[in-house]
Amino acid sequence: MGKINGKQLYGFSRLQATLKMSGSPELKTLSLKQKLALNYVSKESKLTNLDGKIFSNTFTPYFPSLAYERFLAGAIKTARGQPSPVITNFAVTSRCPCNCWHCSFSDREKKDGMSLEDLKKSIAEVQDMGVCVVGLTGGEPLLRNDLEEIIASIDSRSMPIMFTTGYNLTRKRVKKLKEAGLVIPVLSLDHYTAEVHDKGRGVDGIFDGTVKAIEMFKDEGFYTAVSFVPTKNLVDDKTDLFRTLEFFAELGVNDMRLTSPILSGKLTSRPEEKLTKENIQTIFEFQKKAQKTEGYPNVFAYDFFESGKYYGCGAGYNYMFIDSQGEVSPCDFTMLSFGNVKKEPIPSIWKRLSGEFKGPACECYANRIHDTVAGFKSTTWPISPELSQEVLEKVPPFNPDEIPVFYKKMGFKPSSET
Numbered sequence: 545m546g547k548i549n550g551k552q553l554y555g556f557s558r559l560q561a562t563l564k565m566s567g568s569p570e571l572k573t574l575s576l577k578q579k580l581a582l583n584y585v586s587k588e589s590k591l592t593n594l595d596g597k598i599f600s601n602t603f604t605p606y607f608p609s610l611a612y613e614r615f616l617a618g619a620i621k622t623a624r625g626q627p628s629p630v631i632t633n634f635a636v637t638s639r640c641p642c643n644c645w646h647c648s649f650s651d652r653e654k655k656d657g658m659s660l661e662d663l664k665k666s667i668a669e670v671q672d673m674g675v676c677v678v679g680l681t682g683g684e685p686l687l688r689n690d691l692e693e694i695i696a697s698i699d700s701r702s703m704p705i706m707f708t709t710g711y712n713l714t715r716k717r718v719k720k721l722k723e724a725g726l727v728i729p730v731l732s733l734d735h736y737t738a739e740v741h742d743k744g745r746g747v748d749g750i751f752d753g754t755v756k757a758i759e760m761f762k763d764e765g766f767y768t769a770v771s772f773v774p775t776k777n778l779v780d781d782k783t784d785l786f787r788t789l790e791f792f793a794e795l796g797v798n799d800m801r802l803t804s805p806i807l808s809g810k811l812t813s814r815p816e817e818k819l820t821k822e823n824i825q826t827i828f829e830f831q832k833k834a835q836k837t838e839g840y841p842n843v844f845a846y847d848f849f850e851s852g853k854y855y856g857c858g859a860g861y862n863y864m865f866i867d868s869q870g871e872v873s874p875c876d877f878t879m880l881s882f883g884n885v886k887k888e889p890i891p892s893i894w895k896r897l898s899g900e901f902k903g904p905a906c907e908c909y910a911n912r913i914h915d916t917v918a919g920f921k922s923t924t925w926p927i928s929p930e931l932s933q934e935v936l937e938k939v940p941p942f943n944p945d946e947i948p949v950f951y952k953k954m955g956f957k958p959s960s961e962t
Contacts, residue, residue, distance in 0.1 A: 546795050546796025548797070551593050552590050552839070553598075570620060577955075581623075581954045584854075588854070594767050603844065611702050612676075622858070622862045622904075623955075627894075629670060629674065631679065633681050634663065634666070634679070638867075638869075642746055642750060644810075649809055653924075658869070658870055664694070673890065673891060677702060679707065684708060684709055686713060686717075710754045710760075715760050728769055729769070731754050731797075733751075733754050735751075736787055758770070772800050774805075797841045799843075800842070800844070802847075804819050806911060808879050808914070812914065851948075852949065853949050856905055856947075857905040859878050859910070860875070860900065872885060879927060901941045916935050
């Protein structure tokens with residue numbers, strides 16, 4: 545297996561790190577029951593010590609940091625029934641060299657609608673709202689020549705992460721990204737063979753470029769992650785699926801996000817890609833195997849953590865997405881618009897958004913609304929705020945009778961404020 549950056553913590557080392565992290569001032573207001581609820585989910589993530597920084601996954605800022613304390617504050621706030629955008633992703637461009645089979649950002653305006661100043665202003669606004677993780681995605685963020693300036697505008701209140709294919713990346717630019725303040729690069733990689741990956745991404749040679757980019761980020765000392773989107777056929781073949789996990793271990797990546805096919809973007813017209821209950825059980829096995837095996841990457845499988853057994857889906861409740869034109873959506877995959885940041889302050893849009901998404905759900909909202917959204921036969925995404933309101937009326941995003949286990953354990957009660 546490849547050598548990861550840092551050291552995964554097990555046994556006494558993990559206990560020591562956990563005790564340090566539990567000493568946060570933000571946790572002092574919690575009851576023992578609530579602290580056990582936090583442990584209920586945190587125990588499912590590996591801890592890695594890299595240069596004195598303890599990483600748990602790509603959704604949580606490293607400890608110790610101001611961003612980590614803000615993460616705890618946001619998690620506690622949402623667990624008490626108060627919506628808060630703990631994490632916000634920005635699509636900094638819709639331009640991309642790839643033509644991915646699963647792209648959730650297809651059929652978008654290709655001209656960048658957000659200038660550097662627009663992005664700086666919006667980043668400052670969401671940081672003032674409590675955001676502790678700012679994700680930069682696209683399209684391909686590396687196509688923006690001002691990417692380093694965007695990253696540098698994110699102050700210590702939030703952890704910057706970037707989603708990329710590694711397209712045309714050089715060692716010189718990796719160093720510039722690190723100097724700008726990038727903390728976690730997340731590289732797109734969907735298979736252990738170049739043939740399958742390149743076909744799925746629509747670009748010959750993209751596999752080799754991504755693997756090289758992973759090596760460069762690792763060489764520069766980054767906590768390095770991959771974003772993995774398996775086809776349904778791959779999940780059907782357990783042997784092949786778990787071979788991909790072995791491959792990621794061989795690369796020595798620290799972390800991986802396993803995002804099962806979500807019926808948005810290109811997959812709006814391919815509902816057959818949605819995983820079955822049996823497939824999801826396989827994903828659970830994948831998650832468990834990775835977590836219990838030393839040297840394997842830490843895994844955040846959406847089907848696992850966003851199920852009713854753990855956090856559930858936080859779209860529009862603890863999460864927000866702002867696209868390359870400034871449209872605000874509940875998440876990257878929920879193709880609804882609640883307003884545009886160039887026309888209205890983000891806090892106003894968030895108030896309207898979270899007024900509909902009053903709490904976490906037990907399943908992916910983007911998948912739940914697929915049939916309704918597909919029925920509009922729109923050629924542009926996201927759909928308008930007016931059509932979005934129709935979707936909300938047909939498929940309400942929040943059901944107070946279905947609360948994920950973590951929130952139940954925390955004593956969640958939906959806020960009466962809208």
